[in-house]
Amino acid sequence: MAAMSQAAYRRASSLVCRLHSTYVRKTRYLNELKENDSLCRQAQTSGTFYLFHNLSPFLQKDEKKYLVPQVSAAEMRKILEKLKETEQWIEKSVLIGCSDEHVPQFALDLGALEKSVIESELKGLFTDLRKALFVVDGKDSPLLASAQSLLRWHDSHQFCSKTGQPTQRNVAGSKRVCHSSRITYYPQVSPVVITLVSDGSRCLLARQPSFPRGMYSALSGFCDMGENLEEAVRREVAEEVGLEVESLWYSASQHWPFPSSSLMIACHTLVRAQQAEISVDSLELEEARWFGLEEIVEGLKREPRSSKQDDGSVLPWFPPKQAIAHQLIQEWVKQQTS
Numbered sequence: 001m002a003a004m005s006q007a008a009y010r011r012a013s014s015l016v017c018r019l020h021s022t023y024v025r026k027t028r029y030l031n032e033l034k035e036n037d038s039l040c041r042q043a044q045t046s047g048t049f050y051l052f053h054n055l056s057p058f059l060q061k062d063e064k065k066y067l068v069p070q071v072s073a074a075e076m077r078k079i080l081e082k083l084k085e086t087e088q089w090i091e092k093s094v095l096i097g098c099s100d101e102h103v104p105q106f107a108l109d110l111g112a113l114e115k116s117v118i119e120s121e122l123k124g125l126f127t128d129l130r131k132a133l134f135v136v137d138g139k140d141s142p143l144l145a146s147a148q149s150l151l152r153w154h155d156s157h158q159f160c161s162k163t164g165q166p167t168q169r170n171v172a173g174s175k176r177v178c179h180s181s182r183i184t185y186y187p188q189v190s191p192v193v194i195t196l197v198s199d200g201s202r203c204l205l206a207r208q209p210s211f212p213r214g215m216y217s218a219l220s221g222f223c224d225m226g227e228n229l230e231e232a233v234r235r236e237v238a239e240e241v242g243l244e245v246e247s248l249w250y251s252a253s254q255h256w257p258f259p260s261s262s263l264m265i266a267c268h269t270l271v272r273a274q275q276a277e278i279s280v281d282s283l284e285l286e287e288a289r290w291f292g293l294e295e296i297v298e299g300l301k302r303e304p305r306s307s308k309q310d311d312g313s314v315l316p317w318f319p320p321k322q323a324i325a326h327q328l329i330q331e332w333v334k335q336q337t338s
Contacts, residue, residue, distance in 0.1 A: 012278035047104035053126040054111035060124035068140040068184040075231045088158045094173030107147035193232045194220035199273040206288035214307045214314030220326045236263040242279030245269045254324040
């Protein structure tokens with residue numbers, strides 16, 4: 001009887017395993033690595049590594065493409081040996097994901113080591129993240145952004161905000177603990193609303209002083225304490241361009257690492273055409289204006305280099321496809337042409 005019960009249990013367990021998707025298995029494995037220091041330390045000896053140098057990711061160029069290489073644990077040990085460093089450097093890495101084959105993926109910042117030696121050994125360059133996000137494959141951008149955000153968070157949370165005592169991280173880097181106050185710190189993100197304003201036939205885009213020449217984007221701003229999404233959108237539109245939102249609807253969200261770890265919550269807003277006179281807040285924006293469909297379609301075709309004119313002026317261009325602002329603009333064009 002007992003043998004029959006065990007056989008039934010094994011069949012049931014096997015069925016559950018088959019029913020679980022690759023995503024579920026990956027998620028559970030990653031959670032186990034976060035909670036089990038010993039298992040995660042073991043995974044560091046066989047995982048792959050995304051390398052950074054002072055928060056700039058390492059890229060390799062292949063013809064016209066930029067690749068984000070995953071360095072094996074064996075390659076990491078070889079590089080460290082060449083730099084006359086110990087394997088303890090690998091313990092400074094943070095867990096950022098795993099492949100479908102359950103190969104753990106880590107991010108490691110080698111900012112204290114000689115950059116040129118690493119670049120020469122691996123035949124690539126450490127590149128500023130703002131540039132890297134727009135030249136690598138779309139599937140790599142989110143991983144680079146989340147990796148840099150986690151590395152930056154650890155760098156800025158080495159001490160407890162209550163006691164001033166050093167905090168200790170777990171092996172995966174998913175949390176830090178102050179043993180004096182018993183406070184556990186977890187990485188956090190700041191919610192940011194980004195919205196494309198329309199009056200029905202035109203959409204509104206704006207420039208901040210920090211933007212590259214000629215680039216226009218959707219309005220955005222951090223949520224205030226206690227605000228919900230709708231309240232934050234209405235406030236930002238009123239503050240920045242002096243318009244009152246009549247209706248809004250959600251589009252999508254995106255993690256964004258600038259200026260720190262942010263969650264961009266994207267939506268569309270509609271204002272009344274009869275009350276669409278812009279009043280720009282010069283403290284927030286350099287310029288804001290309405291764009292018609294034809295001008296938007298032409299602007300989407302331009303790249304920063306092709307926007308420069310012979311007389312020194314710059315034609316409007318918009319954020320690249322990796323940015324959620326680009327998605328909002330594309331959705332608006334589709335709405336106008338459907």
